[in-house]
Amino acid sequence: MQTTGNQYLVKKINKSIVFDTIRRKNPISRAQISESTNLNKGTVSSLVKELIDDDLVYEIGPGQSSGGRRPVMLLFNHVSGYAIGIDLGVNYILTVLTDLEGNSVEEERTPLQNLSFDSVISALFQSIRAMIDRAPDSPRGIVGIGIGVPGIVDEKGTVLFAPNLGWKNVNLSRMITDEFHLPVIVHNEANAGAKGEHLFGSGKGRENLVYVSVGIGIGTSMIINNALYGGASGFSGEMGHFIIESHGKKCRCGNRGCWELYASERAFLEQAKSLSVPSTDSADLDLDRFIQAANEGNSEVIQLFNQIGEYLGIGLTNIVNTLNPELIIIGNRFAKAEKWIRNPIHRVVESRSLPYHRQPLKIAFSSLGTHSCALGASSFAISNFFSDMKVPVG
Numbered sequence: 425m426q427t428t429g430n431q432y433l434v435k436k437i438n439k440s441i442v443f444d445t446i447r448r449k450n451p452i453s454r455a456q457i458s459e460s461t462n463l464n465k466g467t468v469s470s471l472v473k474e475l476i477d478d479d480l481v482y483e484i485g486p487g488q489s490s491g492g493r494r495p496v497m498l499l500f501n502h503v504s505g506y507a508i509g510i511d512l513g514v515n516y517i518l519t520v521l522t523d524l525e526g527n528s529v530e531e532e533r534t535p536l537q538n539l540s541f542d543s544v545i546s547a548l549f550q551s552i553r554a555m556i557d558r559a560p561d562s563p564r565g566i567v568g569i570g571i572g573v574p575g576i577v578d579e580k581g582t583v584l585f586a587p588n589l590g591w592k593n594v595n596l597s598r599m600i601t602d603e604f605h606l607p608v609i610v611h612n613e614a615n616a617g618a619k620g621e622h623l624f625g626s627g628k629g630r631e632n633l634v635y636v637s638v639g640i641g642i643g644t645s646m647i648i649n650n651a652l653y654g655g656a657s658g659f660s661g662e663m664g665h666f667i668i669e670s671h672g673k674k675c676r677c678g679n680r681g682c683w684e685l686y687a688s689e690r691a692f693l694e695q696a697k698s699l700s701v702p703s704t705d706s707a708d709l710d711l712d713r714f715i716q717a718a719n720e721g722n723s724e725v726i727q728l729f730n731q732i733g734e735y736l737g738i739g740l741t742n743i744v745n746t747l748n749p750e751l752i753i754i755g756n757r758f759a760k761a762e763k764w765i766r767n768p769i770h771r772v773v774e775s776r777s778l779p780y781h782r783q784p785l786k787i788a789f790s791s792l793g794t795h796s797c798a799l800g801a802s803s804f805a806i807s808n809f810f811s812d813m814k815v816p817v818g
């Protein structure tokens with residue numbers, strides 16, 4: 425019994441190693457897999473056959489050979505299934521459908537006008553249904569759903585506290601699983617955004633980064649040695665609630681003077697209300713109208729972006745002095761105003777942070793536009809699907 429168990433375990437581990445090798449190095453031949461994994465050719469062949477039967481790998485015509493018969497090459501079948509990634513913002517839902525390499529093939533943005541719990545959930549379900557309907561036929565179908573939520577999420581996918589949505593103890597993972605019968609991964613939106621930027625965006629190839637998601641609130645997340653840093657309970661990264669004004673405005677988190685009250689999209693929009701900017705009939709959110717007004721030279725709007733940018737710089741200075749990071753990526757919706765907030769941010773960080781700490785620092789803006797969170801969320805669903813094939817060791 426023991427032997428059988430061990431053999432099964434060893435086979436599962438080996439299969440996972442072979443699959444990972446194909447995903448990372450494809451196109452690749454069986455002989456090359458054998459060489460790079462130190463598994464014998466017979467083992468590699470039988471595992472590759474299983475992966476082909478699983479629709480996860482396919483063969484293409486002969487590749488390069490140094491002589492003799494040219495080998496058949498193996499490729500990862502990245503369209504053997506699809507994943508859904510969702511950025512549940514406070515004023516919008518962005519849903520993407522990606523293949524198993526994380527490439528977006530469909531997307532939909534739904535503005536959220538009504539923030540009642542039922543209408544947010546109903547809009548969320550509707551957007552998931554739309555992506556399921558639009559998914560191309562594939563052997564595996566939809567392999568999972570990943571969601572980034574602006575709040576504190578536990579490891580079971582319960583949203584413990586999302587102040588900007590007004591949610592407490594919402595078992596979101598269970599609700600979606602019950603409705604769609606698919607695996608669901610719920611994460612904090614900044615974690616999802618950091619993952620998205622690390623895999624596909626401005627943080628690609630970097631081992632360490634801090635991601636600052638500036639939307640209606642501010643969320644932050646750290647990737648340290650290529651892994652998300654969770655803290656003792658997985659809740660690290662609520663830097664949006666750094667206190668920057670000791671007797672400042674009241675925050676929905678229960679505290680006062682939090683950074684996000686002065687440097688977020690909401691902070692901007694609250695003050696922008698009094699500015700005269702022509703409204704448009706488009707479905708654009710308010711921020712887009714103000715960016716356009718700034719681009720057209722509206723000095724009051726430009727001045728307001730400047731002020732919010734300076735407050736962003738203050739919080740970033742605290743991050744720089746605390747973590748001495750090599751890269752900070754500013755993402756989410758407010759990054760769309762890069763042109764108007766870049767200079768004040770740099771000016772404040774340059775003048776207020778400790779020189780030794782800022783020396784290696786690069787401040788970048790998201791290169792995925794507003795898609796970092798949705799793409800990161802989808803990558804969680806994909807990793808979860810692949811981890812089914814893996815056996816945790818150690």
Ligand SMILES: [Zn+2]
Nearest residue numbers: 665675677682
């Ligand atoms: Zn707060």
